[in-house]
Amino acid sequence: MRHLLAVTVGRLPPIDARLPRPSVMGVVNVTPDSFSDGGVNLRTEDAVANARRMIDEGAAIVDVGGESTRPGSGPLSIEEELARVLPVLEEIGQELPVSIDTAKAEVARRAIALGAELVNDVTALRGDPRMAEVVAGAGLYVCLMHMLGKPRTMQLDPRYDDVVDDVKAFLEERLRFAVEAGIAEDRICLDPGIGFGKTIEHNFELIRRLDELTALGRPLVVGFSRKSSLGKILGDPDAKTGPLPASIAAAVAAYERGATILRVHDVREHVEALTAARAVVG
């Protein structure tokens, strides 16, 4: 009931008040084919149980998505995406803090009606011309992520003049677009899109120079959890995923360089690591 009341009765607080630094976003992929957790949430009861466990373990929000965005994946129909996520949102949308991971306005609209408070759009409002209007109309939070190309081809030789400058210019432009479309700036967070059209070196350079992106003045989301660059630097050139200790190290490094929201699969371990990192920072 908390989310519905916030949406219909009053404004949500600014996103940095609702999700202070560091906050953990737990990943609930309702997909058969994600590299890191494909299939584990396909049954609604499993997705619901995992979402509840993540919140119990300290996640500030759970990110529910039905369309895989792993490298090489193709698009999914609206009907199929709705069929995957709606049963889960019907169970938890009013009970838990939920983000909907979608680039489709209709999926976002239906998820918001069921209680989602954040739209995680990996296309940064470029995938569906109606998405900005849906988010602006609901007055909810949105995450605008950088991606070079499309999931099917994005890892085929991605190139930048300077990856940080290019990602920063993109995020700045999408932030302006969102505000001009009527989304309040204090509702928006930004994400460099680790692994979305980036080499291993691009990914690590983005974290190394994250302060250049925090200069945009919006909270940053970073999702390095289980991504293949982590497995590759550990010596497996064909790695499709990365292990937990490397995921935690990357999340802590990102937090120390200014990330606010860490998007992760293993909530308890990341919450513990970030709690210790935060105690060090003071």
Ligand code: 9MG
């Ligand atoms: C859906 N999804 C997969 N990886 C992601 C990341 O790094 N950030 C965001 N915002 N979404 C992601």
